Amino acid sequence: MLNHHSAGALGSEPPLHPAYAGQDLTFHPLTTGTNTPQGTAIRTIEPSIISDKPETNDHSLSGGNVKYEPQNPVVPTSDKPNTTGHSLGGDIKDEPKNPVVPPTVPPTDNPPTNPGSPTPENPNDQPPKNDGDSYVAKAELFWHHGKLGIGTAWYIDNGTELVGAQSLVYGAGVGDSRVGTAVEWGSSWKLSGAADFNGDGIQDHLYDNGVDILIATLGQLNGQTATLESAIAPTLNGQRAVIPNGWKLIGAPDMNGDGIGDLLFHSATEDATAIWHLDSQHQVTQAVFVRNATGEIAHTTPAGQSSPWTVDGWGDFDGDGDTDLLYHWEATGQTAIWRMDGHTVEGTVLVNAVTSTGVSLSVGDFNGDGIDDTVTRNPLTNETKIWTFDHNAIATETVLVTADIGWEIKAIADMDGDGTDDLVWEHKGLDISAIWIMRDGQRSPDSHWIHDFRTGSDQSRVHTGDAHWEIKATVDHPQLTA
Numbered sequence: 001m002l003n004h005h006s007a008g009a010l011g012s013e014p015p016l017h018p019a020y021a022g023q024d025l026t027f028h029p030l031t032t033g034t035n036t037p038q039g040t041a042i043r044t045i046e047p048s049i050i051s052d053k054p055e056t057n058d059h060s061l062s063g064g065n066v067k068y069e070p071q072n073p074v075v076p077t078s079d080k081p082n083t084t085g086h087s088l089g090g091d092i093k094d095e096p097k098n099p100v101v102p103p104t105v106p107p108t109d110n111p112p113t114n115p116g117s118p119t120p121e122n123p124n125d126q127p128p129k130n131d132g133d134s135y136v137a138k139a140e141l142f143w144h145h146g147k148l149g150i151g152t153a154w155y156i157d158n159g160t161e162l163v164g165a166q167s168l169v170y171g172a173g174v175g176d177s178r179v180g181t182a183v184e185w186g187s188s189w190k191l192s193g194a195a196d197f198n199g200d201g202i203q204d205h206l207y208d209n210g211v212d213i214l215i216a217t218l219g220q221l222n223g224q225t226a227t228l229e230s231a232i233a234p235t236l237n238g239q240r241a242v243i244p245n246g247w248k249l250i251g252a253p254d255m256n257g258d259g260i261g262d263l264l265f266h267s268a269t270e271d272a273t274a275i276w277h278l279d280s281q282h283q284v285t286q287a288v289f290v291r292n293a294t295g296e297i298a299h300t301t302p303a304g305q306s307s308p309w310t311v312d313g314w315g316d317f318d319g320d321g322d323t324d325l326l327y328h329w330e331a332t333g334q335t336a337i338w339r340m341d342g343h344t345v346e347g348t349v350l351v352n353a354v355t356s357t358g359v360s361l362s363v364g365d366f367n368g369d370g371i372d373d374t375v376t377r378n379p380l381t382n383e384t385k386i387w388t389f390d391h392n393a394i395a396t397e398t399v400l401v402t403a404d405i406g407w408e409i410k411a412i413a414d415m416d417g418d419g420t421d422d423l424v425w426e427h428k429g430l431d432i433s434a435i436w437i438m439r440d441g442q443r444s445p446d447s448h449w450i451h452d453f454r455t456g457s458d459q460s461r462v463h464t465g466d467a468h469w470e471i472k473a474t475v476d477h478p479q480l481t482a
Helices: none
Strands: 042-044 139-145 151-157 161-167 190-195 204-208 213-221 224-232 248-251 263-267 272-278 284-289 310-315 324-329 334-341 344-350 360-364 373-378 383-389 395-401 407-413 422-427 432-436 469-475
Touching: 139 224, 151 224, 161 224, 190 248, 190 469, 204 248, 263 310, 310 360, 324 360, 360 407, 373 407, 407 469, 422 469
Parallel strands: 042 395
Antiparallel strands: 139 151, 139 469, 151 161, 190 204, 204 213, 213 224, 248 263, 263 272, 272 284, 310 324, 324 334, 334 344, 360 373, 373 383, 383 395, 407 422, 422 432
């Protein structure tokens, strides 16, 4: 997952005149014929602190051979050689994994265990212990190992400081011998969303393999996410629910404001968007199409045509408290917002800014005004832009600059608890990650690489030591009050 409210997109060749429509919501975008929208305010800031060159301040690399060898998923390596003695251990083989859920409903829907997987050994690598009322939960980064199928959480304080790490292990909720062993997902499963699915205040994970769906409910250790308590399929009319043919699972926005994540689907061939509203027991209580004000199914093109528009994210783009949908047409670079009232489109807005081909879009509130914004990233030109929206969903564009095209935005989260979303970056080639702490729509001086602040560490930059690790999800730092 890229961020709080986004999903990947595929483009297609446009017809002669781009248009999107919802029956009586028909809307034809106007284009200027250039790649810069008219009336857009563009501001430029200085180059990023992030580069592929060694630092020259107090956090500079100080020797040590950083090798790309497998390391313990619980303990990431640092700029100095790993001397903790941790290793993967056991007989973890890169063999095809069985699907977590076979085609028919089994007695239990929990992922399989790997008997050789390690259990946490070093207390310093577990979440900080709760010392009475003084402990404040930290922001979290969830990493997934694409080869081994295992995951780990990093606990981040003060925006960029790693203060703990923990492998995701089975919790007491599974009720069998797997408790305490590392969770291992089969290669066909992908993390497709994150939300609270059972109302306990803990962010859970959503997985799918293109057909089957699993809701993985998570638990905590010492106030931080660390365990998998269950992994079960949602049910529809008493039957196990699967992804309908021709539809794609987009993510898990809360579309009705009940605090439980719902399932959002899109079909390009049918040019339709649908929502499955879930309750805290993962039952689909209502399965509905997104409709226009007259009750007809809302479309992005004239009825009967396949749509080039994709759902790239969601958020409250006009400040009315409802979750709106963000659509993108990659071939033309156009972006549109469906302003929602529950599952009804109450208005459509064409964003007054365009992108080039291959640009990714991510959603978050980057200036703290309570209205979600969008960040665009072009990996070919190394250009990053922030679109901040007002109450009418009109964007102001700010151009940000990074220093190396190898950087990729992996997630959006409030990493320091100031009420403003931040950018989580990862550089595969350099094996480092960084956080842009955002304030007023700009990168603040508090932005930095992630450094090791665990007990006994040297506060050097953190490396994973293995290119198969990838940031997949985040949890916000609880908001701090003065």
